[in-house]
Amino acid sequence: MHNLTIAQMIRELRRKSFSSVELTEHFLQRIERLDSQYNSFVSITRDQALAQARAADARLAADNAPALCGIPLAHKDIFCTNGVRTSCGSKMLDNFVPPYDATIVENYLRDGVVMLGKTNMDEFAMGSSNETSYYGPVKNPWALNCVPGGSSGGSAASVAARIAPAATASDTGGSIRQPASLCGITGIKPTYGRVSRWGMIAFASSLDQAGLMTRTAEDAALLLNTMASFDGKDSTCVDEPIPDYTANLNQSISGLKIGLPKEYFGEGLSEGTARAVEEAVKTFEKLGATVHSISLPHSHIAVPAYYVIAPAECSANLSRFDGVRYGYRCENPQNLEDLYKRSRSEGFGEEVKRRIMVGCYALSAGFYDAYYAKAQKARRLIQQDFVDAFKQVDVIMGPTSPSPAFEFGSKGKDPVAMYLEDIYTIATNLAGLPGMSIPCGLVDNKPVGLQIIGNYFAEAQMLNVAHQFQQNTQFHELAPAGIQ
Amino acid sequence: MEWETVIGLEVHVQLATRSKMFSGASTAFGAEPNTQACAIDLAMPGTLPSANAEAFRMATMFGLAINAEINRRSIFERKNYFYPDLPKGYQTTQLARPIVGAGYLDITLSSGDTKRVRIHHAHLEEDAGKSLHEDFHGMSGIDLNRAGTPLIEVVTEPDMRSAEEAVAFAKKLHGLVTSLGICDGEMSQGSMRFDVNISIRPKGEEKLGTRTETKNLNSFKFMEEAIELEIERQIHVLESGGKIVQETRLYNGDTKKARAMRSKEDSNDYRYFPCPDLLPVVLDEAYIEDVRRQMPELPEAKRARYIADLGLPEYDAGILSGDAATSAYFEEAARLSGQPKLAANWVMGEIAAQLNRQEISIRQCPITAATLAGLIKRLEDGTISSKMAKTVFEAMWNGEGDADTVIETKGLKQVSDSGALEKIVDDIIANNPQQVANYRGAAEDKRPKMLGFFVGQAMKASKGQANPQELNRILLEKLGG
Numbered sequence: 001m002h003n004l005t006i007a008q009m010i011r012e013l014r015r016k017s018f019s020s021v022e023l024t025e026h027f028l029q030r031i032e033r034l035d036s037q038y039n040s041f042v043s044i045t046r047d048q049a050l051a052q053a054r055a056a057d058a059r060l061a062a063d064n065a066p067a068l069c070g071i072p073l074a075h076k077d078i079f080c081t082n083g084v085r086t087s088c089g090s091k092m093l094d095n096f097v098p099p100y101d102a103t104i105v106e107n108y109l110r111d112g113v114v115m116l117g118k119t120n121m122d123e124f125a126m127g128s129s130n131e132t133s134y135y136g137p138v139k140n141p142w143a144l145n146c147v148p149g150g151s152s153g154g155s156a157a158s159v160a161a162r163i164a165p166a167a168t169a170s171d172t173g174g175s176i177r178q179p180a181s182l183c184g185i186t187g188i189k190p191t192y193g194r195v196s197r198w199g200m201i202a203f204a205s206s207l208d209q210a211g212l213m214t215r216t217a218e219d220a221a222l223l224l225n226t227m228a229s230f231d232g233k234d235s236t237c238v239d240e241p242i243p244d245y246t247a248n249l250n251q252s253i254s255g256l257k258i259g260l261p262k263e264y265f266g267e268g269l270s271e272g273t274a275r276a277v278e279e280a281v282k283t284f285e286k287l288g289a290t291v292h293s294i295s296l297p298h299s300h301i302a303v304p305a306y307y308v309i310a311p312a313e314c315s316a317n318l319s320r321f322d323g324v325r326y327g328y329r330c331e332n333p334q335n336l337e338d339l340y341k342r343s344r345s346e347g348f349g350e351e352v353k354r355r356i357m358v359g360c361y362a363l364s365a366g367f368y369d370a371y372y373a374k375a376q377k378a379r380r381l382i383q384q385d386f387v388d389a390f391k392q393v394d395v396i397m398g399p400t401s402p403s404p405a406f407e408f409g410s411k412g413k414d415p416v417a418m419y420l421e422d423i424y425t426i427a428t429n430l431a432g433l434p435g436m437s438i439p440c441g442l443v444d445n446k447p448v449g450l451q452i453i454g455n456y457f458a459e460a461q462m463l464n465v466a467h468q469f470q471q472n473t474q475f476h477e478l479a480p481a482g483i484q
Numbered sequence: 485m486e487w488e489t490v491i492g493l494e495v496h497v498q499l500a501t502r503s504k505m506f507s508g509a510s511t512a513f514g515a516e517p518n519t520q521a522c523a524i525d526l527a528m529p530g531t532l533p534s535a536n537a538e539a540f541r542m543a544t545m546f547g548l549a550i551n552a553e554i555n556r557r558s559i560f561e562r563k564n565y566f567y568p569d570l571p572k573g574y575q576t577t578q579l580a581r582p583i584v585g586a587g588y589l590d591i592t593l594s595s596g597d598t599k600r601v602r603i604h605h606a607h608l609e610e611d612a613g614k615s616l617h618e619d620f621h622g623m624s625g626i627d628l629n630r631a632g633t634p635l636i637e638v639v640t641e642p643d644m645r646s647a648e649e650a651v652a653f654a655k656k657l658h659g660l661v662t663s664l665g666i667c668d669g670e671m672s673q674g675s676m677r678f679d680v681n682i683s684i685r686p687k688g689e690e691k692l693g694t695r696t697e698t699k700n701l702n703s704f705k706f707m708e709e710a711i712e713l714e715i716e717r718q719i720h721v722l723e724s725g726g727k728i729v730q731e732t733r734l735y736n737g738d739t740k741k742a743r744a745m746r747s748k749e750d751s752n753d754y755r756y757f758p759c760p761d762l763l764p765v766v767l768d769e770a771y772i773e774d775v776r777r778q779m780p781e782l783p784e785a786k787r788a789r790y791i792a793d794l795g796l797p798e799y800d801a802g803i804l805s806g807d808a809a810t811s812a813y814f815e816e817a818a819r820l821s822g823q824p825k826l827a828a829n830w831v832m833g834e835i836a837a838q839l840n841r842q843e844i845s846i847r848q849c850p851i852t853a854a855t856l857a858g859l860i861k862r863l864e865d866g867t868i869s870s871k872m873a874k875t876v877f878e879a880m881w882n883g884e885g886d887a888d889t890v891i892e893t894k895g896l897k898q899v900s901d902s903g904a905l906e907k908i909v910d911d912i913i914a915n916n917p918q919q920v921a922n923y924r925g926a927a928e929d930k931r932p933k934m935l936g937f938f939v940g941q942a943m944k945a946s947k948g949q950a951n952p953q954e955l956n957r958i959l960l961e962k963l964g965g
Contacts, residue, residue: 079530080529080530086529086530088529093529096529098528098529098530099523099528100523100528100530100531102530197530197532198530198531198532199530199531200530201529201530202529202530202761204760205760205761206760232534233532233534234532235532235533235534235535235761235762235763236760236761236763312757313757313760315564315755316562316564316572316573316574316755316757318573319564319566319572319573319574320527320529320571320572320573321529322566322568322573324568324571324626325526325527325528325571326528326529336568340566360755363564363755363756363757364753364755365753365755368755368757372757
């Protein structure tokens, strides 16, 4: 059952091959039996899941159920879930139970989707290896001594290990695409504003975007249909028509213009990854696409700009965690300052504290123009690069991350080495563009991801391109050893 | 040495929207602590702000009323600091691009002179909650009902030169925002709070002295006292060879004392930056024109109308048009009684005196405008004398009913019937032959004084109910011959 795609599960549920309760029970048992090796879940909501599955079965029996009714799904622990602990991977929120649902959680509940539990993640989504989680690192199902990527490492690993059919995730600088790449699955980060941020705990508000981890592009399209919505509770949500993302999946991509930014194939890119990406591009050529060399001249300033803007926003976004109203509070505070200092020093991990301090510095009087204002200028230049590029090509492709999964601790001492993990993914967040990562090969039995960047609100086209690739290749069907 | 005072104001004006600046929670005053704070106001994780469109309309209206440029594109920023009554750890406010640009208000001083006070800008922001330091046994309580209430902060240029000018500006601003209906003006509830920047310099000197800021004054009286006190303190410091330290001060209206709260050295670096959760607010011409069309009558126009249409003297018109609640009350009393000048006298006289005595606002006045009009009518048609009217007014104030009821129950009807008055006068003349002779023998110019005796006797005989005009006429007729 766990080898089925969601598209197949939808059909089998209607054929009564199994019920949602049976499907849900199957995945719950897999999580309970296998997840001790991956640590991909921080909460398993067995009772609620089965209750939701029973309700879904009743709706399916009535024959007018939404497409996703009865499909089990895991939520990244960054999304608030009413009555279910939402920790964001932090000690700070280890005791936090929200009294409300994130809009995307609500959307899935509305359509009868069953929540299996909450997935592990880097603390407050800050990290590229899942090593910063308060609940311990997630292990890559392809190589248990390697990281799954981050920050959505739990979501990626659970889907790769087939203990969840799909998972929600979020992407601020690559947090969906990089772990999808490292775990050999399909990840999509929609256009900024396509999906509501309400109830998604903020890291960097102007960059954060919710998305999905699935095994196939078709599954991503099915799930995005429910996830995307215009939401008045999020002022940055964009009121653009939402197409049926499955409608164009089978369209031919003959004549598609693919841009390959020369900046994404230079120094720092591992040989194996470069080769796998080049092979993937050849496959697209065989399908009738044309390939064009393009330039995104400001690519080299994306990482520095990001590491000013994201920490600046996070420094303010995380101020609410002060030990006053909810979350972690230190023992016996002596006075107000002591309460703040110790609650925050003890409640936040090292990487979170580092970024808060970097952000405060970048915004402080006398440094604002040199850092924050300059980074915003860089951001506009980067955005303009893409706008110019999309005048020439339909989609942009390149590697998702410089190399396959690395070993635990190998980048632990040097934050900058870790930050360079996102060198190819960060620019799309700065520009607000949609991006995907799809599996395109293995190097030393570790997956490599192909990144596809689409134009604003062109998710349907991006999914069509990814689906056509998957119709003609088998990389997305590969599973880590021992899974099948 | 002769000193000159320089004053600039920062005024927090709570907008009279029903819901908060960035959430749907109610802004009503006086609810149980923390019952009007939703997940957004509590800054729960994952919550996001949505800006209140009504607040923009009100701010725009204010901008138009002070002849200011309305910024077509304004931006919300985050002002970062930690305090328990600031749940997000930052206040959402405007800095670089406030909604209202430079404008002005003209104030009238007691000398009759008019002075223009320039307004640097006015910006939209959210209020903080309240920290309660009493009744918590060494701990502090937090009430977040006020957190997120929309404010405009009005920042003036340092154009005022005395406490009188500052208070005149404050009153003018109060009248303006209440007339616009964008603030309820209830100062005791914190609906308007004044921060006063004060410095002094030798007269003739152009360079500004070091200023202090006295924060959170919430009555015109306290504001005047605090300014006078601070000017005195600064003069004393400078004249005894000291230096003014730039600091924030607090004035206590009960003890009439002020103290320093913090100096500039410990001031925060607020690390302002544009709020990424809120888009820039873009207002187009059509929107601004629409707001302009919906503007209520401003105090200036009202004042002119009172003079031209109601025939009020300038002084009365100025006072009655200054405050929205007062002008509404006056207009109703004037309309219902048909006597604008009498209505003006009562509102500015007895009503104002009683309100002052009891320290309540005209909204809480126990006599409605309609009831006052009823009294004015009885005065005007001669049913009662002005002296009786005072008695009736007091009874009305004490809730003993409307004018007619009070006149009836107290038997206060004035005797105007000339037959009855003539009989009284005849009796007095008959019983006081000596006084009558004296009167008739006196020179013309001495007579009015001597008439008082007969008036007194007649009033006594009529138990005070004789119509004075009518009585006078009959007395003159019968005594004069």
